[in-house]
Structure formats: structure tokens, C-alpha cells
Amino acid sequence: MSFATGIGWDSHRLVEGRPLILGGVRIEHDRGPAGHSDADVLCHAVIDALLGAACLGDIGEQFPDDDPRWKDADSLTLLSSVCSRLAAEGWTVNNVDASVLLERPKLSPHREAMRAGLAGAIAIPPERVNVKATTGEGMGFVGREEGVGALAVATIMRG
Numbered sequence: 788m789s790f791a792t793g794i795g796w797d798s799h800r801l802v803e804g805r806p807l808i809l810g811g812v813r814i815e816h817d818r819g820p821a822g823h824s825d826a827d828v829l830c831h832a833v834i835d836a837l838l839g840a841a842c843l844g845d846i847g848e849q850f851p852d853d854d855p856r857w858k859d860a861d862s863l864t865l866l867s868s869v870c871s872r873l874a875a876e877g878w879t880v881n882n883v884d885a886s887v888l889l890e891r892p893k894l895s896p897h898r899e900a901m902r903a904g905l906a907g908a909i910a911i912p913p914e915r916v917n918v919k920a921t922t923g924e925g926m927g928f929v930g931r932e933e934g935v936g937a938l939a940v941a942t943i944m945r946g
């Protein structure tokens with residue numbers, strides 16, 4: 788059995804009039820991330836971690852943001868299609884760990900739903916997906932509520 792690990796990072800600017808969607812979960816808030824797709828930074832970081840582990844480039848190559856097919860795209864669907872691509876190359880996903888950087892609102896009430904959303908799209912049990920959340924403590928673009936970021940690590944395996 789061989790194992791491979793990848794990392795992913797994403798950030799989007801927060802603007803008024805956009806929904807806040809993280810791990811496929813719509814969270815009530817007065818602003819949301821700007822972007823071509825649904826701008827789900829958590830999904831995007833996980834996608835890049837998986838693509839990185841499989842040495843398949845990055846999300847921008849797979850889903851160019853000037854391609855009208857991905858306008859307002861559901862990022863859980865993009866995540867599922869990346870997992871299908873990995874499966875076609877013989878990979879299964881062992882686990883995913885992610886951190887969301889957001890000043891407010893508190894994400895802990897949504898943690899289990901985000902795990903379930905990601906796990907469903909990846910097609911692994913939620914026990915193998917972890918989602919953490921932290922703030923910027925008033926510092927930097929997260930602390931000033933200018934943006935939201937997410938960092939992810941994924942390990943994949945094939946025999």
C-alpha cells in the first residue's frame with residue numbers, strides 16, 4: 788500500500804450580498820465570500836489537498852475561473868468529481884483534516900454538518916474527516932473580516 792499526502796490553502800474576500808457556504812453548509816451571516824463558483828473556501832482547500840496528494844495540479848487547472856461551466860458551481864460537486872478522478876487512478880482517500888480561518892460567526896455549531904458534507908462528497912465516513920475553526924484574534928485579513936481562509940491536508944492511498 789502506498790500513501791501520499793497533499794496540502795491545500797484557499798482564501799476569498801468577504802463581501803455583502805453573498806451567501807457564506809463552508810463545506811457545503813450555508814451559514815447565516817451578513818456577508819459571504821466573493822468568487823466565480825460558490826466560493827466555498829473549505830471545499831477548495833480540500834480539493835487542492837487531494838489534487839496535491841495525487842500530483843494532479845491544482846483547482847485552477849481543473850476548474851478554470853474563466854470557464855462559464857463553473858459559474859456559481861456547487862463546490863461539493865467539484866469535490867466529488869475530483870474524488871472520482873482520484874478513484875479512476877486507483878486512489879482512495881484515507882483522511883482529511885482542515886482548518887477554517889474566520890473571525891465570525893462561530894463555526895462550532897456547524898462543525899458536524901461541515902464534516903458530513905465533505906465526507907459525503909468524498910464518499911468516506913465522517914469519522915475520517917476533521918474540521919477545525921479559528922479566528923484571527925483581530926489580526927490580519929481574517930481579523931479585520933476582509934476575508935475567509937481555509938487550510939487542508941489529505942492523505943490518499945492505493946495498493
Ligand code: MG
Pocket residue numbers: 797798799822826827828831
Ligand atoms: Mg477558491
